[in-house]
Each structure stands twice: as structure tokens, then as C-alpha cells.
Amino acid sequence: MTNHSVGSKRFWPGFGICVCLAAITLSVFGRAIDCGFVYDDVLYVQNNPEVQQGLTLNGIGWAFTHAVSNNWHPLTVISYMVDYQFYRLNPHGFHLTNVILHAITVVLLFLALKEVTGTLWRSAFVAAIFAIHPLRTESVVWISERKDVLSGLFFMLTLWAYFRYARRPFSLVRYLWIALPFTLGLMCKPMLVTAPFLLLLLDYWPLNRFQNLSLSRFRFPKRIILEKIPLVILSICACVAAVLAQKSAIAPEAVLPFTLRIGNAFVSCIIYLWQMFYPFGLAVFYPFPIQLPFWKAVLALLALLAITVGAFSFRLKRPYLLVGWFWYLGMLVPVIGLVQVGLQGHADRYTYLPQIGLYFALTWTVADLSARWHNRHAALGAIAVGIIVSLSLVTFIQAGCWRDSESLWNHALACTQNNEVANDNLGTALLENGQADEAIAHFRKALEIQPDDALTATHLGMALAQQGQSSEAFTTFQNALAKHPRDAIVLYDYGIALLHYGQFDQASEQLAQALEIQSDYAPNLHQLGNTMLHRGQAGQAAVVFQTILKVYPEDPEAHYVLGMISLLQGKPDQAVVHLEEVLKSQPNNPQAQDNLGLALLQTGRVTEALTHFQKAVELQPNNAEAHSNLAWVLAVSPDASIRNGDRAVAEAEQANQLAGGSNPKCLGTLAAAYAETGRFSDAITTARRALQLAQGQNTAASAAIIAALEGQLKLYEANSPYHDPTLKELSTSKHP
Numbered sequence: 001m002t003n004h005s006v007g008s009k010r011f012w013p014g015f016g017i018c019v020c021l022a023a024i025t026l027s028v029f030g031r032a033i034d035c036g037f038v039y040d041d042v043l044y045v046q047n048n049p050e051v052q053q054g055l056t057l058n059g060i061g062w063a064f065t066h067a068v069s070n071n072w073h074p075l076t077v078i079s080y081m082v083d084y085q086f087y088r089l090n091p092h093g094f095h096l097t098n099v100i101l102h103a104i105t106v107v108l109l110f111l112a113l114k115e116v117t118g119t120l121w122r123s124a125f126v127a128a129i130f131a132i133h134p135l136r137t138e139s140v141v142w143i144s145e146r147k148d149v150l151s152g153l154f155f156m157l158t159l160w161a162y163f164r165y166a167r168r169p170f171s172l173v174r175y176l177w178i179a180l181p182f183t184l185g186l187m188c189k190p191m192l193v194t195a196p197f198l199l200l201l202l203d204y205w206p207l208n209r210f211q212n213l214s215l216s217r218f219r220f221p222k223r224i225i226l227e228k229i230p231l232v233i234l235s236i237c238a239c240v241a242a243v244l245a246q247k248s249a250i251a252p253e254a255v256l257p258f259t260l261r262i263g264n265a266f267v268s269c270i271i272y273l274w275q276m277f278y279p280f281g282l283a284v285f286y287p288f289p290i291q292l293p294f295w296k297a298v299l300a301l302l303a304l305l306a307i308t309v310g311a312f313s314f315r316l317k318r319p320y321l322l323v324g325w326f327w328y329l330g331m332l333v334p335v336i337g338l339v340q341v342g343l344q345g346h347a348d349r350y351t352y353l354p355q356i357g358l359y360f361a362l363t364w365t366v367a368d369l370s371a372r373w374h375n376r377h378a379a380l381g382a383i384a385v386g387i388i389v390s391l392s393l394v395t396f397i398q399a400g401c402w403r404d405s406e407s408l409w410n411h412a413l414a415c416t417q418n419n420e421v422a423n424d425n426l427g428t429a430l431l432e433n434g435q436a437d438e439a440i441a442h443f444r445k446a447l448e449i450q451p452d453d454a455l456t457a458t459h460l461g462m463a464l465a466q467q468g469q470s471s472e473a474f475t476t477f478q479n480a481l482a483k484h485p486r487d488a489i490v491l492y493d494y495g496i497a498l499l500h501y502g503q504f505d506q507a508s509e510q511l512a513q514a515l516e517i518q519s520d521y522a523p524n525l526h527q528l529g530n531t532m533l534h535r536g537q538a539g540q541a542a543v544v545f546q547t548i549l550k551v552y553p554e555d556p557e558a559h560y561v562l563g564m565i566s567l568l569q570g571k572p573d574q575a576v577v578h579l580e581e582v583l584k585s586q587p588n589n590p591q592a593q594d595n596l597g598l599a600l601l602q603t604g605r606v607t608e609a610l611t612h613f614q615k616a617v618e619l620q621p622n623n624a625e626a627h628s629n630l631a632w633v634l635a636v637s638p639d640a641s642i643r644n645g646d647r648a649v650a651e652a653e654q655a656n657q658l659a660g661g662s663n664p665k666c667l668g669t670l671a672a673a674y675a676e677t678g679r680f681s682d683a684i685t686t687a688r689r690a691l692q693l694a695q696g697q698n699t700a701a702s703a704a705i706i707a708a709l710e711g712q713l714k715l716y717e718a719n720s721p722y723h724d725p726t727l728k729e730l731s732t733s734k735h736p
Contacts, residue, residue, distance in 0.1 A: 014114060017124045018107045025103040025131045028392045031399050032095045032141040038405045039284065039425065040144040043069045045080055045094065049523065054085040067245035069144075070341070075187045076147040094143045101149040102140045106131040108156035113360065116163040117206050122367055125384050126359045132388065134279035134395045135272075135355065138348040141402040142284075147189035148352045154185030155192055155353060162199055166207050175227065182231060186238040191353070193235040194330045196228045201326055205319035246341045256288065256340050263297030264289060265336040268346040269329070270300045275348070276355055279394055283412040284402075285421045288345040304329075311361075318368065324361025328354045343421060405429035420449040424456045427463070436467050454484040458493040465497040473497055488518035495547075496528070504543045511547040522548060526557055538565050556582045560592055567595065572602035590620035597629055606637060606729045617651070627655035628669045635673040636724040643723075645676035664694035664705050672712065675721040683716040 037046050045051055050062045059081050063074040079097070087093025106127050113123035130136070139148035158181045165174040185192045203209040203224050210224075243250075267289075275282065311325040331354035335347075370376050401411040409426035413419055427442035443460035447453065457480035464473035477494035484490055495510030515521050529544035542565050545558040552558070563578035579596035582589060597612035610633050616626035631651035634644045652670035659666045667690035674683035691709045694702040712722045 021106050022103045028132045028395050029099045029140050033092050035402045036404050037091045038408050044144050051080045055081045070246045072241045072245035073147050105152040112160040122363050126363050129359050132392045132395050134398045135348045135351045137398045139352045141399050151185045151188035154181040157181035190238040190242040191334050196231040201323045205323045261337050263292045266300035272351050281415040283415040286345045287419050320364040321361050324357040327357025418449050420446045439463050454480050454487045454490050458490045488514045508547045512550045515551045556585050572599045575599035590616045594626040624655045624658035627651045628666045632669045635676045637727050638723045648673035664690040672722050675716050680716050680719050687713045
């Protein structure tokens with residue numbers, strides 16, 4: 001048989017298994033593509049302005065220098081930016097990416113195990129269980145857990161590179177190929193920090209790089225230790241970055257005593273084992289036990305010790321038991337809760353990589369113990385197919401629970417008890433769907449479980465306010481502030497509630513305090529103010545932007561909006577002050593230049609206004625409004641030294657062209673310019689066209705234009721230009 005034939009026979013079974021693994025993964029998790037954004041997806045994608053810029057150099061820099069939801073994982077954030085570039089805010093595309101990344105990770109796991117153990121079907125079975133176990137659902141279906149599947153992919157590449165490196169003489173290039181995916185994996189999720197110690201386990205088995213291992217003596221070749229040091233240094237750096245990012249989210253000793261965390265860690269290890277064999281009742285959130293019976297923690301510890309002793313006892317005969325067990329325990333260390341981040345007691349997503357060790361330990365054990373079975377291969381094949389089919393069905397059902405927030409949190413409440421987080425999030429989902437009464441009931445239930453929770457209190461307050469129960473809403477906010485006087489969330493939402501009820505002074509006070517405590521609320525306030533402005537709520541919008549200026553006196557956006565509101569309210573003096581502040585920091589802002597010109601006109605500072613109109617045109621040549629304003633002053637100023645008919649015609653024609661010939665204001669300006677140059681026939685035709693368009697609009701603004709055009713048209717018909725008496729330069733200005 002030729003080498004080519006042998007190579008083909010070795011290639012095709014492995015290739016076929018890769019295709020099958022990918023197909024199984026996509027079929028089981030395919031329904032995830034129809035799911036929406038849930039839970040933390042709001043923070044990571046939906047309300048993340050940096051992600052919604054798409055993939056840019058500034059965005060990449062931001063990802064490396066900022067934490068999202070108290071996590072530093074820049075490559076994960078960058079992957080969201082890439083998705084947004086293609087899918088915008090369509091959640092189906094983000095879900096598709098998660099599923100594809102998981103499928104690739106599954107195939108890479110198979111190839112890595114096959115590479116190092118030389119076994120085909122055992123490696124395939126381990127990869128299949130990893131692919132479709134119900135505990136994978138949270139990591140794959142939840143967009144916010146992109147960090148699991150992405151770090152998992154780089155972890156598999158690290159293993160594959162390490163297996164190739166370890167079986168050959170030292171090569172710096174091949175070593176760097178280990179360090180590169182490992183570094184990238186750490187930048188997706190720092191859970192990989194214990195991977196260097198896992199590589200030591202793999203040196204023992206299946207790489208067999210230890211010279212000797214006995215009860216009394218360990219002998220490591222020096223190279224095995226030295227080659228891990230750079231990787232350990234990378235892990236330490238990732239740990240430091242994670243602690244700095246999660247500093248504000250780490251539960252203090254007073255809230256969760258260390259002894260309780262240790263006990264919960266022991267129990268969680270056993271829970272994950274139980275869920276591996278009985279994957280039912282899985283939920284997105286499991287509450288941290290407020291009280292943990294001492295006997296339960298002791299029993300969990302004894303069980304863990306018993307398994308550890310058993311694995312160590314069989315280390316020579318069945319080394320995969322020792323390696324698989326310590327793979328499981330070692331990779332759980334970063335997320336076992338000794339440093340508690342968040343409120344969860346344990347989480348399905350934490351098993352994504354750790355349980356691989358258990359899968360191959362059990363697979364190899366069963367395969368070895370069945371060596372003397374009659375029709376061994378047929379029996380093992382039937383068992384394997386049965387397990388894969390059963391787990392696939394359970395996972396397919398579990399994935400459906402993630403369809404939307406309401407179904408997700410209803411399922412969590414069905415699977416857990418005293419779940420304050422589930423009640424709160426279900427209430428939020430119901431409130432967004434217009435089911436305020438049901439939402440309020442869940443918020444009240446959450447507060448029964450955890451009376452001091454400020455976030456739930458503010459959600460209840462907002463729901464009551466929306467229902468018109470202002471008195472109880474304000475009482476709820478005030479009670480929350482009595483317990484948490486420096487909680488920015490409570491202050492912010494209380495301010496919004498007061499704002500909607502017209503209590504502007506109190507609202508401004510609460511919002512300013514929130515902004516002082518947490519500057520991240522500035523973008524939220526900008527968005528809130530702009531939304532109110534677009535709804536015609538100018539007074540409320542003004543309060544919001546004035547609040548911003550209390551904390552950030554030079555904020556250009558706040559000054560700009562307040563300047564525009566002042567113009568709308570007929571307060572040009574105030575508009576001038578705000579718009580001049582904008583130009584101090586943004587001198588090349590064409591809108592600010594143009595609107596400052598309008599404000600200056602209304603205060604009698606015509607010459608200054610003309611300068612700003614000219615600057616606006618220079619900065620933005622396609623700004624029809626600026627061209628029209630400039631042309632108006634040049635055409636109708638009472639001061640002959642300011643008027644310039646020919647230039648007025650040029651500017652007005654440019655404005656009219658940019659406006660598509662359908663803007664009555666631009667046409668009215670063009671008519672005035674024609675009249676100034678003596679082209680009265682053109683002025684009359686143009687003014688009549690402007691009048692016709694304005695009459696067709698039927699708005700308050702068009703009514704004012706109509707009245708002005710009718711008076712101007714009479715002058716043009718009498719061969720007389722129009723000069724606006726309101727544009728007379730004031731000889732004495734009250735402005736500095």
C-alpha cells in the first residue's frame with residue numbers, strides 16, 4: 001500500500017468526525033440564532049456606544065483601556081464590534097457568531113486530543129459531549145458569554161500548539177506559537193490563568209514527560225518548569241488586570257464572609273458534578289446561599305477528598321483519572337468564588353472548560369474497563385449514541401429558554417427558590433412589555449427576599465411612577481436613599497421620576513448628585529435630554545442639560561442644546577452665552593457658528609453675526625441653512641455698508657440648490673437677493689414659489705413665513721427691495 005493511500009485512510013475518518021461534530025453542534029444550538037438580547041447583553045452590546053461605532057482604531061484602543069461590566073476582556077469586546085459592523089443591532093447575527101465559535105472550539109478539542117493520545121473515537125466522544133452537554137447552553141446561547149467560546153477557541157489552539165511543541169526538541173518559534181494563543185485567550189477571559197499548571201498535568205499524561213512520579217518524590221526535568229514561567233507571568237498580568245477591573249464588583253468580607261465562600265466553593269464543585277450527570281433544572285442565575293449548613297460543606301469536602309485520594313491512588317495504572325480530576329479542579333479555581341464577583345452561588349458557564357477533564361477521565365476509564373466485553377465496540381457505540389442523542393434533546397430544549405428575557409427569567413424562577421435577581425429581571429422584562437402590574441408584583445417579591453437591594457427599589461419606584469402612583473414611588477426612592485445615600489442608580493432614577501412629574505428643582509438636584517458619584521451617567525443624561533427635546537419637552541430637556549453643567553461646566557453638548565432651547569424660547573441673550581461657550585472648545589463646529597449668528601442677529605449684533613455665518617459656510621460648504629442666513633443679512637440689512645447684492649444672490653442660489661429648491665425659507669431669501677440687485681421679475685416669481693410651498697406646509701412656522709412673504713412680495717411688485725428693520729446694528733450693546 002502506498003504512503004498516499006495510508007495517509008488518505010488516516011485523513012478521511014478524522015475529517016468525517018470533524019464534519020459530524022460541527023453538524024451536531026450547529027443542529028443542537030441552531031435555535032439560538034432566533035433568540036434576542038437578554039440580561040447583560042444590554043451592557044455589552046445594546047447600550048454600548050463604543051461597540052456601536054463598529055470596528056475602528058479608536059474602538060480597539062478603547063477596548064484595551066476600559067472595562068465593560070467590571071470585566072477586562074478586550075478581544076471579546078472587539079469581536080462585538082466586528083459583529084456590529086455586519087449585523088448592526090440584529091441579535092441573530094451575534095448568536096450565530098457564538099454558535100460558530102463553539103463549533104470551531106469543539107473541532108479543535110477533538111484534533112488536540114487525537115494529536116496527543118492517538119485515539120480517534122475516544123477523542124471524538126469527549127468532543128461530542130463537550131459540544132452538546134446542556135451545561136454548555138449558557139456559554140453558547142448567551143451573547144454576553146462570548147468570552148467563554150472565544151477564550152475556549154484560543155485555549156484549544158494553545159493545547160494543540162503545546163502538544164506539538166512538547167514532543168520535539170526545543171524551538172523558540174514553536175514556543176511562541178503556544179504563548180500567542182494563550183495571551184489572546186487571556187484577553188478574551190482571564191479564566192485561563194491556571195492553564196500553565198494544567199500543562200504540567202498534561203506533561204505527566206498523556207505526554208509522559210516526567211522522569212518519575214512516586215509517593216515520596218517528584219522529579220521534574222528542568223525544562224518543564226522553566227518553559228512554564230513566561231506563561232505564569234502572563235497569567236499574573238491577567239490576574240492583576242482582572243482584579244483592577246472587578247474591584248468595585250468584588251463582594252466585601254462583611255457581606256460574604258470568607259468561611260461561607262469556602263463552604264460554597266466545596267458545595268459548588270459537587271453541584272457541577274451532579275449537573276454533569278443530571279443536567280436538569282439549569283438556570284441563568286443561582287442565588288448565593290445566605291446560610292450554608294456546616295454539615296453540607298463538610299460532606300462536600302469529604303467527597304472531594306475521597307475522589308482526590310482515589311485518583312491519586314490510580315495515578316500509575318490510570319493516570320488519566322489524576323489528570324482529568326485536577327484539570328477539573330484547577331480550571332475551576334478562578335471562578336469558584338474565593339474572590340467573589342457578583343451575586344451568583346455558582347453558574348453553568350463556569351463548567352465550559354473545566355469539565356473537559358472529567359469527560360476524558362470517564363471516557364478513558366470506561367473504555368479500559370470494557371476491554372473484555374463481548375462485542376465491545378458495538379456496545380460502546382450504542383451507549384455513546386444514546387448519551388449523545390439524550391443530551392442533545394435536553395440541550396435543544398434548554399436553549400429555547402433563552403428566547404427572550406421573559407422566558408429566561410420565568411424558567412429561572414421555576415428552577416430556583418428565593419431568587420431575588422430573577423424576580424427583579426423578570427419585573428424589568430414585564431415592565432418593558434407594558435405589563436406594569438405584574439412587574440410591580442415581582443419587584444415587591446424581590447424586595448421581600450432582599451429588602452436592602454437598591455437596584456430593585458429603584459426599579460419598583462420607576463414602575464410605580466409610570467403607573468401614576470407618584471406618592472408611593474417617591475417614598476420608595478426616599479427609603480432606598482435613606483439606606484444607600486450615595487447610590488448613583490437610585491439618585492439617577494429618582495431624578496428621572498421627579499423630572500416626569502415636573503418637579504424640576506428636585507430632579508436637577510438628584511441627577512447632579514448621581515453624576516458627581518458616577519460620571520458614566522453623563523452619556524445617559526445627554527441621551528435623555530435629547531430624547532425629551534425631540535418629543536417637544538424643551539423645559540424638561542433644559543433641566544437635564546443644566547444639571548450636566550452643574551457638574552461639568554464646560555460640557556459643549558449641554559451648552560449647545562441649551563443655546564438652541566434659548567433660541568426657541570425667544571431668549572437670544574442666553575443663547576449667545578451658551579453658544580459662545582461651545583465655540584471655546586469647538587471653534588470648528590459649523591452648527592454652533594451658524595446658530596450663534598442667529599442669536600447675535602436677534603440681539604442687534606449684526607456685524608458679528610455676519611462673521612459667524614461666513615465661518616459656518618467655510619466650515620461646512622454644503623450647509624444650506626448657513627448659506628441662506630448669510631445671504632439674508634447681505635440682502636436685507638438696513639446698513640448699506642453691509643449689503644452686497646451680488647454675493648447675496650450667489651449665496652442664496654447655493655442655499656436653494658442644496659435644499660433642492662423646495663425650502664420656502666431659502667426661496668424667500670433668494671427672492672430678497674434678486675430684489676436687492678434689481679431683478680424684480682425673478683424676485684416676484686421666486687417669492688410666489690416660496691409662498692406656494694409655505695402654504696402647502698400648514699404649520700405654525702410656515703404661517704410666519706407666509707405673513708412675511710406676502711409683505712415682501714408687495715414691495716417687489718412695486719420694484720422696491722426689502723430691508724429688514726430688525727437687523728439694525730445696535731449702537732450700544734449690553735454684551736461684553
